[in-house]
Amino acid sequence: MLTESLSGFQKAHADLVSLHFMPNYLTRKQKAVNKVAIISGGGAGHEPLHAGFIGKGMLDAACPGQVFTSPTPDQMIAAAEAVHADKGVLLIVKNYAGDVMNFEMAAEMLPFENATVLTSDDCAVINSTFTDGRRGVAGTVIVEKCVGSIAETGADLASCKALGDKINAQTASIGVAFTSCTVPAAGKPTFEISAFDIEMGVGIHGEPGRKRETMREADAIIQEMITAILTDLGDRTKDAEVLLLVNGLGATPLMELYLIFNTAEKCLQEQGITVARSLVGNYTTAIDMAGASITVCVLDQEIKTHWDSPVHTPALRWGV
């Protein structure tokens, strides 16, 4: 399935991306020069993350693993060899044990100066099925967009890493699931959940969240999610401008995502927080899970500049 899906992705975006098999990795069609090479990767099933963000202003390469399975170091090494452009390699890695281990091994073996930004924006739980610490989820998209932008200006490796770490530190996410996802090879739902329950704080692989709750009105669920996020971000949100990302987990209609956005924006406004940038859609999915996540990133001028800069990828495009 992955092979055919990747082939279709490459054909549909043949102007933007190249695809390599054995080991599997994707790169920009047109190799960038004299910049830090930005590489991400992770298990498949979260599309458009990460391959959908390859292109000018964002990633140079992405390494897809099998569904919900980390890519292996040979993929990252081959990708780095293909895209390195004389200023080092920055790896953007979501905090899952398998990914961390494999990207660390790759980093040690890379014949180029390199650094890693580890994303851990999910404030739902500390430690989880596949994670020590916090999970990296949809906030990763914001990191990839902004780090991709600063790299495009010719910034050095340390500056790229510093911006990525800063964004991760001032970004918090939480998800909610109404149904499980189904890993194709397993053929049955990852977890059981009744039509009357929700999983608050679910992970993007169907990992348990904070608690199983009874279904309530959307407004109450969204308010609880915003409260969790603001508690996590603490003083940083005082009178802040933020980017509000409402992310579908795969099977949630856009109509519902906009409803969530509406309520989330209202909850933030009531706390004196201004939504200055927004993104609504399926950006970090969990195969076919019905549910959504909310991400809040506290903005400053640097982050705004790099969020707004031109980007030309299959899944995010503006200014070009």
Next chain:
Amino acid sequence: MLTESLSGFQKAHADLVSLHFMPNYLTRKQKAVNKVAIISGGGAGHEPLHAGFIGKGMLDAACPGQVFTSPTPDQMIAAAEAVHADKGVLLIVKNYAGDVMNFEMAAEMLPFENATVLTSDDCAVINSTFTDGRRGVAGTVIVEKCVGSIAETGADLASCKALGDKINAQTASIGVAFTSCTVPAAGKPTFEISAFDIEMGVGIHGEPGRKRETMREADAIIQEMITAILTDLGDRTKDAEVLLLVNGLGATPLMELYLIFNTAEKCLQEQGITVARSLVGNYTTAIDMAGASITVCVLDQEIKTHWDSPVHTPALRWGV
């Protein structure tokens, strides 16, 4: 639900769209001048269709009805009064009895020169639950994109209508469902279908298709869909360049849509047909239905030019 969702949509895209209630319609934030005003509309539940396509290079206004329910003539009249720009009004209407009736009433009452493009790209069935003739489905997006583009050049009403009619005539679509959709107000699935069956030729409101079939391998299902489309388009596809649109119906992961694209492209290539343009994603949905549709539009230089031209809307954006 619709009110909150529309409010969220407007907030998330406040730079692009304005929202008006009672009657409900959405317009470009910045009114266009001296061009044919392009207006579409239809029941909610198909997002991003139509409001997601408001903006420079595409629609001037959209009129959302309640979920799966036609908007009423007062909406179209108010929208037209807001956006008309001295060159007449073109209404783009999907062929469903309710929409046709309401847009016809609006057209008769409009104090502006106007014309209508009726889309009917669904080759699955003739006559259906809500339709006399063929249904208008995802091909409508291609009509809206290209007619929006030609209108932007200052083309007159007749030229806009002619391009819309031409595209509709050389575009064919067919959908397949693995699950039903659930209309929120009804609270239960529109139709029953077992996990081992598919509805071949399903409509975007869950209308019956050609037949209920047993689940088979993806390749066989896609081949059947392409055969239906090519049979419908007939000689037009000989050595043709086409736009291939793989459209998710709401709950289908992007990974699967790209797999469908891969196989569909292969099937077309085997018939000597070149996929020269592509679009993959959720563009004309059926709330939370699991399934997808395939649309093939036979290209010529005029259609390619207007497909490629800059567009700046919430759901389609390039060149700007």
